[in-house]
Structures are given as C-alpha cells and as structure tokens.
Amino acid sequence: MENLDEVxxxxxxxxxxxxxxxxALFINGNNDLRIAADYxxxxxxxxxxxxxxxxxxxxxxxxAHKDLVAAEKEQLxxxxxxxxxxxxxxxxxxxxQEAIAEKARQAAVAKQRQAEAEAKQAAxxxxxxxxxxxxxxxDIDKAExxxxxxxxxxxxxxxxxxxxxxxxxxxxxxxxxARVLDAAKVPDMFKIVDQKALDAYAxxxxxxxxxxxxxxxxxxxxxxK
Numbered sequence: 001m002e003n004l005d006e007v008x009x010x011x012x013x014x015x016x017x018x019x020x021x022x023x024a025l026f027i028n029g030n031n032d033l034r035i036a037a038d039y040x041x042x043x044x045x046x047x048x049x050x051x052x053x054x055x056x057x058x059x060x061x062x063x064a065h066k067d068l069v070a071a072e073k074e075q076l077x078x079x080x081x082x083x084x085x086x087x088x089x090x091x092x093x094x095x096x097q098e099a100i101a102e103k104a105r106q107a108a109v110a111k112q113r114q115a116e117a118e119a120k121q122a123a124x125x126x127x128x129x130x131x132x133x134x135x136x137x138x139d140i141d142k143a144e145x146x147x148x149x150x151x152x153x154x155x156x157x158x159x160x161x162x163x164x165x166x167x168x169x170x171x172x173x174x175x176x177x178a179r180v181l182d183a184a185k186v187p188d189m190f191k192i193v194d195q196k197a198l199d200a201y202a203x204x205x206x207x208x209x210x211x212x213x214x215x216x217x218x219x220x221x222x223x224x225k
Contacts, residue, residue: 007053014046040222094172123151 022039025032127146134143180186198214207216 004053004057007050011046011050014042018043018046090170091172094170120151127151 018039022036025036025039027033027036127149131143131147134140134146201209201211202216205216207218209216
C-alpha cells in the first residue's frame, strides 16, 4: 500500500504537467492524436494509482461510518417506536375532537338559523296584525303604507368558533396530498419520462424503431483503458 501523502504529492506535480500539456495540445494529425491518447493513458494510470491509495482509507472510513450508523439506529429504535405508537393515537384523537367541534358548530348554526326564521315570522305576524288593525279602523292609506314597508330583517347572530385546546408537542396540521385513482387519466405534465428505459430500448433496437416524441441517436465515446 503506497503512502497516501506521497501519492497526493506526486499527483499534484504530474497533474499540473498533464493539464498544461493537454491544454496546449492541438490535434492536427495522427501524431498529435497519438500524443493525446498517451496523455489520456497517463491520466488513467494516475487515476488508478490514486484510487488504489485512497481505497483502504475509504474502506476503513466506510466501515467506521457503517458501524456508527448501526449503533445510532439501535439506540434510536425504541424512541422512534414510541413516536410511531403514539402518532396514530394522537391523530385519531385530534380528528375525533375536530369532528365534535364541527358538530357543535353546525348545531350552533342550525340554532341561529332557527332563531332568525322565528324572528322573521314574528315580524311578519306583527306587520299583518298592524295592517289588520288599521284596516279595521278605516285607515286604508296607513294600512297600505305599513303593508308596503319592508319587514325588518333580524341581524345575524355571531356563531363563535369552537376551538380545541392546544397541547404542546401534540399539534397537528393539514397537508394536501394526491392519490392516483386512474393512472391513465393523469395529465402528461405529471408523468416522468424514464430516460434509462429509453436508452436501453435504443440499444436493444439499435435505434431502428420509431417512437412518437423520441429521437434515437448515437453518441460517440472514447474507448481504451
């Protein structure tokens, strides 16, 4: 196993030369192409050296990280279990209380509407009695004026909101989400194109099959180790 510090020091020197030479190189012929290929092979060789030097350190770090994650998971498990046990119970209770509050609100609204209807009917009855009394007294004009006058409308009674007691640490909030009922009817804007599947299809058919909305093409890649 090579010394990591030495590998890093050599990498700085070699990479500086290779980057400078690669930037200065213009490929105008096969000789230049061979030089470019040589630079590329040198870069790949250095990559292998660096990866080999870092690998044992990465492996050790990965194992240490893996062990820490496992130990953390073991310690967290019972506490997460408590949360998972209580969460549905809290939500169920809060939903129950919301339902009770909504029922109370609807009852209050119904009571208010009943009171308004009764008040309106009482006003109509009073108006009719007043008109009948004036007609009986022979005061036709005044009776007609009372008849044509609008009946006083009762003022809406404020229905106070039934509020639930808030308990710290047991709050809930409503979040809008979507549930797919028929995937075929979902708008196209919410459908994700599977690029990997399309690329695999292009390779398997050598781009010879047509597909609406898709172009199959070849991309040039360098070969060689």
